[in-house]
Amino acid sequence: MSSTEHNSLAPVEDGTRLPVANPGLGEHVERYTDADPAAARRAYLQVLTLFGLVPVLAIAFVVVYFAVPQHLWVPLLGTQWPLNSLLLGLTGGLAVLFIGLGAVHWARQLMSDHEMVEQRHPASSDTATREAFAEKVHAGVMDAGVSRRGMLLGSLGGALGILAVPALVSLADMGPWPTAAVRRETIEKTLWTEGEVVVNDVNARPLRPEDLEIGQLVNAEPASLFDLHGVDYMTEKAKSPLIVVRMDPNRIQIPESRRDWQVGGILAYSKICTHVGCPITLWEQQTHHVLCPCHQSTFDLGNSGVVVFGPAARSLPQLPLRVNADGYLVAQSDFTVPVGPSFFERDSHNDYVEGDQ
Amino acid sequence: MARPADVVPTPAAPEPRDTTGASAAPPQRTMPRGTTWLDERMGLAKIGKAGLRKVFPDHWSFLLGEIALYSFIVLLITGIFLTIWFRPSMAEIEYTGTYELMRGRHVSEAFASALDISFDVRGGLLVRQIHHWAALLFVAAITAHMLRVFFTGAFRKPREINWLIGVGLMATSLIAGFSGYSLPDDLLSGTGLRFVDGLIRSIPVVGTWLEFFVFGGQFPGELLISRLYMVHILLVPAVILGLISAHLALVVYHKHTQFPGPGRTEANVVGYPLFPVYMAKAGGFFFIVFGALILMAATMSINQVWLYGPYNPAAVTAGSQPDWYMGWLEGALRLIPPGWESHWGNTTWTWSVFLPGVGLMGLLFTVLALWPFVEAKLLGDTSEHHLLDRPRNAPTRTALGVAGMTCYGMFWLNGANDIIATQFNVSLNAVTMSIRVLVFVMPVIAFFVTKRICLSLQRADRERVLHGSESGVLVRDPAGGYAEGHAPISQGEAFTLTQHKQYEPLEASETEDEHGVRRRDPNAVSGFTARMSRWFVGDDVRKPTAAELEEAHHHEDASDDDMPRQLV
Numbered sequence A: 001m002s003s004t005e006h007n008s009l010a011p012v013e014d015g016t017r018l019p020v021a022n023p024g025l026g027e028h029v030e031r032y033t034d035a036d037p038a039a040a041r042r043a044y045l046q047v048l049t050l051f052g053l054v055p056v057l058a059i060a061f062v063v064v065y066f067a068v069p070q071h072l073w074v075p076l077l078g079t080q081w082p083l084n085s086l087l088l089g090l091t092g093g094l095a096v097l098f099i100g101l102g103a104v105h106w107a108r109q110l111m112s113d114h115e116m117v118e119q120r121h122p123a124s125s126d127t128a129t130r131e132a133f134a135e136k137v138h139a140g141v142m143d144a145g146v147s148r149r150g151m152l153l154g155s156l157g158g159a160l161g162i163l164a165v166p167a168l169v170s171l172a173d174m175g176p177w178p179t180a181a182v183r184r185e186t187i188e189k190t191l192w193t194e195g196e197v198v199v200n201d202v203n204a205r206p207l208r209p210e211d212l213e214i215g216q217l218v219n220a221e222p223a224s225l226f227d228l229h230g231v232d233y234m235t236e237k238a239k240s241p242l243i244v245v246r247m248d249p250n251r252i253q254i255p256e257s258r259r260d261w262q263v264g265g266i267l268a269y270s271k272i273c274t275h276v277g278c279p280i281t282l283w284e285q286q287t288h289h290v291l292c293p294c295h296q297s298t299f300d301l302g303n304s305g306v307v308v309f310g311p312a313a314r315s316l317p318q319l320p321l322r323v324n325a326d327g328y329l330v331a332q333s334d335f336t337v338p339v340g341p342s343f344f345e346r347d348s349h350n351d352y353v354e355g356d357q
Numbered sequence B: 001m002a003r004p005a006d007v008v009p010t011p012a013a014p015e016p017r018d019t020t021g022a023s024a025a026p027p028q029r030t031m032p033r034g035t036t037w038l039d040e041r042m043g044l045a046k047i048g049k050a051g052l053r054k055v056f057p058d059h060w061s062f063l064l065g066e067i068a069l070y071s072f073i074v075l076l077i078t079g080i081f082l083t084i085w086f087r088p089s090m091a092e093i094e095y096t097g098t099y100e101l102m103r104g105r106h107v108s109e110a111f112a113s114a115l116d117i118s119f120d121v122r123g124g125l126l127v128r129q130i131h132h133w134a135a136l137l138f139v140a141a142i143t144a145h146m147l148r149v150f151f152t153g154a155f156r157k158p159r160e161i162n163w164l165i166g167v168g169l170m171a172t173s174l175i176a177g178f179s180g181y182s183l184p185d186d187l188l189s190g191t192g193l194r195f196v197d198g199l200i201r202s203i204p205v206v207g208t209w210l211e212f213f214v215f216g217g218q219f220p221g222e223l224l225i226s227r228l229y230m231v232h233i234l235l236v237p238a239v240i241l242g243l244i245s246a247h248l249a250l251v252v253y254h255k256h257t258q259f260p261g262p263g264r265t266e267a268n269v270v271g272y273p274l275f276p277v278y279m280a281k282a283g284g285f286f287f288i289v290f291g292a293l294i295l296m297a298a299t300m301s302i303n304q305v306w307l308y309g310p311y312n313p314a315a316v317t318a319g320s321q322p323d324w325y326m327g328w329l330e331g332a333l334r335l336i337p338p339g340w341e342s343h344w345g346n347t348t349w350t351w352s353v354f355l356p357g358v359g360l361m362g363l364l365f366t367v368l369a370l371w372p373f374v375e376a377k378l379l380g381d382t383s384e385h386h387l388l389d390r391p392r393n394a395p396t397r398t399a400l401g402v403a404g405m406t407c408y409g410m411f412w413l414n415g416a417n418d419i420i421a422t423q424f425n426v427s428l429n430a431v432t433m434s435i436r437v438l439v440f441v442m443p444v445i446a447f448f449v450t451k452r453i454c455l456s457l458q459r460a461d462r463e464r465v466l467h468g469s470e471s472g473v474l475v476r477d478p479a480g481g482y483a484e485g486h487a488p489i490s491q492g493e494a495f496t497l498t499q500h501k502q503y504e505p506l507e508a509s510e511t512e513d514e515h516g517v518r519r520r521d522p523n524a525v526s527g528f529t530a531r532m533s534r535w536f537v538g539d540d541v542r543k544p545t546a547a548e549l550e551e552a553h554h555h556e557d558a559s560d561d562d563m564p565r566q567l568v
């Protein structure tokens, strides 16, 4: 930018930019309230009424607060309304609204509506100011001695910069470090182990193969989940849930390697979506598909849980099942791959892909 | 009473109505009572002299930023009320409050306290609902405000920094909304957090570490809610308050832009004074926004956490929707076809989450932040702008803006693909697959349609200035032909339609001097910039020049003579 440019907002009055000259502000048009004293008086009374209703509503608010029982729900227009809350809102809301309407009405009808003009100044400073500024900067720099002792600024900058290291390091305890060992005990592990009993997730009853008909899907959990509490319970519940489903063994594909993972067409899969971890819920008996309600990833349970639609990139992990001596469904081991959404260190070579044997 | 406010627009001329109140023969006024005390301590009179009668221009679209500001204030007020009872803890307790259906259930303290506020604190339910409605309005108002700033070119020099502050406000507001949505620990908010967990995990290399650090271990852990609480009630509000202060300080420093019109120039601002008009209007408008939010909260139930129940990682409600401003990300995630994941060595790169989630958000904010600088570069424009653009006069910018909104809208639509599928009884997969195409096609269509519309409007403006408005009166000339008479438009209107700057596409500058040496010129225009510049402004319809106007008037005067005089 040239130095002459910065103290003007000039291009405005430049002939090529303006083929039609600026005619200046138009005539001021009177409002009714300017011309007609009766209209002005009406507006005045309206403003007073709006402001005057506020104390009435405020008192009504206080009365409602104390007089209307809080647990009273009343049917109105087909729904139930919390009466106390509704009336507090109506009285308080109108009180506040009337202050606003009154003030705006006053401004629009009664205050002077002559437009005023103020000059703008460019955001930048004029040449003299810039020179003075440069002079001060120079004087300061000289006083500080940084031009003669060249290392000062560099070393200060370095010293300040290095402080980022202790600052960041002090956050290193925000959570456990997900080293390989920690991952193996946390996100790569669930409650399922050899012999862990599969129980219904609502009543915690162990499941027998006979409990399931063909086409039926049951949400299940490991029995030991119900011994846990608080955060442990929540954490495991975010990883261990199963969907147990019985399908006609002749109508589904079971790869060689997973022959003995099932019990007469009963298969168990992780209920936690491999996309971002929502619990999968919608089961379609005819196609053997389950759909995740979050982003609609669809998995084929009749084909080792491969993805048939939606954003998930990996098949649902399957849990190897067997029947124990008492005739209940139990796990043969933990899942063979980590459940839930992907993470960087996840070794995803063992997930089932279409065509695996 | 009515005094014509015939202000001369040139800066040199004296002002008929002086805004500072110090006219030629100032009446002797004494300081109002009480103000001397303050003046002696903080120079009140100086501040008031400069600021009290500051002029603000009037336009409905300037209210959008105000709505954002006021809903933020409402959020602060109602938020303080909520903190009095809310307990940000994930510890498991037995719910013993008055809501029958939950009594005896094991829930987190956070969830129990959200129920207490709703059922056991008088007015609590109302305030919770005001807070949530205000949050939705806040983000909506910011978005609308940003769009108005974009389409009117209010981000141009010298307001680029304020635009950047705005982009920062937009980002922090999303964090504010999301962190608040997560606090009650109900089924919906937990599901939202699960999504965030997956999003964080998807970040290459550091994702798992970030996840463990944010959640204090595995999802969901027991620390997240108290951490989010700190973010929601301390960190983010502090940042937003700081940014808003800077934002408004700059609005005052730059003085608000104004739409073009008679008497408006790049060098003035025309409007009404802060005291008393804007104090009453803007102050009153705060109460209108607040009052409307209270009435909405009283009559429109929102986020009924007691119906959703506490968070349970193994359950999800059907048709659960995030708050509206997260809908587009949800839709983007849903759009990805299967299999977007790379398994390299023992690592997993989960593009299906990273790209639509983290990538898209990053892209949006990067494009927004860079836009003012890109545009200035393409126009080669270093001048200040205080008169707003009518969107038609920046056809390519307007078209790009509409294309961007369309793209966002397609993502957002896909966030409701399940609802579309059930409402219209079509296959969910078909809806998603159509939108996979539309998300690319529709923005392109929107771009061309908008650009065409802008150019036609520019052409219509040009016609109107040159030949006047169609009078609706058919005139028969002596030769028997018919023509529609045109009435000339006012000078004010003609000025408004022609005052904008006409940009020429940039020409690429010579890259070598006469000796074949590469030039090092910081202002040089590269071939690429020149091509982009031509694309950006090359199609703009030229506004009439003074000569063309002269010519057109001449022509009309001439034709008037051989036209029969109209019998009026």
Ligand code: HEM
Residues within 6 Å of the ligand: B061, B062, B063, B064, B065, B066, B068, B069, B070, B072, B142, B145, B146, B149, B154, B155, B159, B162, B163, B164, B165, B166, B167, B169, B170, B173, B240, B244, B247, B251, B255, B256, B257, B258, B368
């Ligand atoms: C917390 C959110 C925000 C608040 C409270 C806020 C508030 C305001 C207010 C009150 C004004 C003056 C009135 C108006 O022009 O509407 C303003 C102007 C402005 N805002 Fe914002 N704003 C917010 C976010 C944003 C965003 C997201 C952007 C853009 C990315 C933005 C860019 C601007 C610009 C460039 C101006 C100057 C406009 C002009 O002078 O014409 N603001 N803001």
Ligand code: FES
Residues within 6 Å of the ligand: A273, A274, A275, A276, A277, A278, A292, A293, A294, A295, A296, A297, A310, A311, A312
């Ligand atoms: S979490 Fe299941 S599809 Fe996204």
